[in-house]
Amino acid sequence: MSRVGKMPIEVPASATVVIEADRVRVKGPKGELEQRISDRVRVVDEGGHILVSRSTDEPYDRSMHGLTRTLIDNMVVGVTAGFEKVLEIQGVGYRATLKGKAVELQLGYSNPRLVEPPAGIEFEVPVPTRIIVKGCDKQLVGQVAADIRSLRKPDPYKGKGIRYLDEYVRRKVGKAIK
Numbered sequence: 001m002s003r004v005g006k007m008p009i010e011v012p013a014s015a016t017v018v019i020e021a022d023r024v025r026v027k028g029p030k031g032e033l034e035q036r037i038s039d040r041v042r043v044v045d046e047g048g049h050i051l052v053s054r055s056t057d058e059p060y061d062r063s064m065h066g067l068t069r070t071l072i073d074n075m076v077v078g079v080t081a082g083f084e085k086v087l088e089i090q091g092v093g094y095r096a097t098l099k100g101k102a103v104e105l106q107l108g109y110s111n112p113r114l115v116e117p118p119a120g121i122e123f124e125v126p127v128p129t130r131i132i133v134k135g136c137d138k139q140l141v142g143q144v145a146a147d148i149r150s151l152r153k154p155d156p157y158k159g160k161g162i163r164y165l166d167e168y169v170r171r172k173v174g175k176a177i178k
Helices: 059-080 138-150
Strands: 016-019 023-030 029-035 041-045 050-053 083-090 095-099 102-106 114-115 123-125 132-133 160-166
Touching: 016 041, 023 059, 029 059, 041 059, 050 059, 059 138, 083 138, 123 138, 132 138, 138 160
Parallel strands: none
Antiparallel strands: 016 023, 023 029, 041 050, 083 132, 083 160, 095 102, 102 114, 123 132
């Protein structure tokens, strides 16, 4: 039995879970999420707890068991507490400013880059060298943060660029002078 898949998911009072034949919908104070589930996995609501079980012990069913449980748990956490990724900008003249809901990035290019948030995502810029990406969908928050990071990846020689807050960039030694 899957160690992850057999753990029950606790549903707080502020969230509601609707289980349909092939979908699970979770609604809470931060938003509403929906996930399609495999027909080889059973999802049951037992009064405040959600249990995920599989029908057979085939490798595909085992993989879907743990995945489905984790996806539903991330939905419950997302609509109640939310997710966030913090990006840090390093470099002389590199900075971010909030323009309405979008973020304008000065990254050493001739023109600033404007990043519009998709639906369900919001940006915060507490200081000019830090961007916080917030939302209830864990996958979307991570994808938007990765897209922003890809505008100027961290340089291993000078250390300039956009990186995650806890990311370590291994510095390389430059060319040696003879």
